[in-house]
Amino acid sequence: MNKEKIEKPENKCELQKILDIIGGKWSMSIIYALIPEKRRFKELERIIPGISTRMLVKELKNMEENGIVTRTAFATVPPTVEYNLTAKGKKLDPIINDLYQWGLEYIN
Amino acid sequence: MNKEKIEKPENKCELQKILDIIGGKWSMSIIYALIPEKRRFKELERIIPGISTRMLVKELKNMEENGIVTRTAFATVPPTVEYNLTAKGKKLDPIINDLYQWGLEYIN
Structure with missing residues (x-):
């Protein structure tokens, strides 16, 4: 095995940062649910x-802090909160779709 | 909000199954590390x-069970174990790369 070929750890750290943001068990499902339209908290749930x-x-808090979703609160009774994907979040749409297609082809 | 537009939960379940397999904090990093070549356990570590x-x-056990990596043990002293991506695992290469590009553009 050629040790020269092993990439520098910095690359892995970058990917880890990305996965810390969107690699959780739930974040991609939340993004996927928000792709067609904005949704209320209860709807997402x-x-x-x-x-x-x-x-x-x-x-959602983590995704809001990372600029992937926006949160809009309405002063209704009871209060309503709506989540929407930002432009940055929407860019994940084709990637999640590719992942989904991969799964359809290879899982089951 | 139009309730008709909400997709059926089965779709979400499919995505959850996919994410259970490759959506963990580490699985994409492992796949990414195996893209250039097969690697020994110690190397991955x-x-x-x-x-x-x-x-x-x-x-790695989970990924082996799901047909994403192969595990080859060599009867050396000490024993050596080598992991390699399967064809199914290699198909994730462009998806992980897109995710990585997304991160480079939007994170930091």
């Missing part, structure tokens, strides 16, 4: 099977 | 920053 309220709150 | 031995064992 309903259409992402298996996610807990706490985890959805946590993931 | 060294070039993936922050992964524990236990986690690497666990992830």
